[in-house]
Amino acid sequence: MSKIRAQNTKPEIALRKGMWNMGIRYRIHSKDLPGRPDIFIKKYKLAIFIDGEFWHGFDWDVSKLRLKTRKEFWIDKIETNIKRDQLANENLQKLGYTVFRFWSHDIAKNLGACLYQIQQYIQCIENKGIIS
Numbered sequence: 001m002s003k004i005r006a007q008n009t010k011p012e013i014a015l016r017k018g019m020w021n022m023g024i025r026y027r028i029h030s031k032d033l034p035g036r037p038d039i040f041i042k043k044y045k046l047a048i049f050i051d052g053e054f055w056h057g058f059d060w061d062v063s064k065l066r067l068k069t070r071k072e073f074w075i076d077k078i079e080t081n082i083k084r085d086q087l088a089n090e091n092l093q094k095l096g097y098t099v100f101r102f103w104s105h106d107i108a109k110n111l112g113a114c115l116y117q118i119q120q121y122i123q124c125i126e127n128k129g130i131i132s
Helices: 010-021 060-066 071-094 104-128
Strands: 039-041 046-051 098-103
Touching: 010 039, 010 046, 010 104, 046 071, 046 104, 071 098, 098 104
Parallel strands: 046 098
Antiparallel strands: 039 046
């Protein structure tokens, strides 16, 4: 498991490049924010996570039935990850952040839709005059 990247994954880099090309500036991997978002924009109070399907439990009720080896270990690990993600979301929301979570397969298949969602959020904030 030590060879599995936690940061700068291909989906994360693809989303960051798309945001940069759209003129959206951001920071990465804040140690000061709960859950350490992959991407965050302090100005808009936006935290973005790119979650791998296996590690973060995509379609977990079905996926956990497919596990072949070390079922107890993996079920405990993934369910702990899911709870940690939920706690990070709650803590970020308490700080006034909006949290976006994208599955890595969504970025791979629909990068434009993910970027559009981010762009729409930013435009909405700017139009409401929430930021200074």
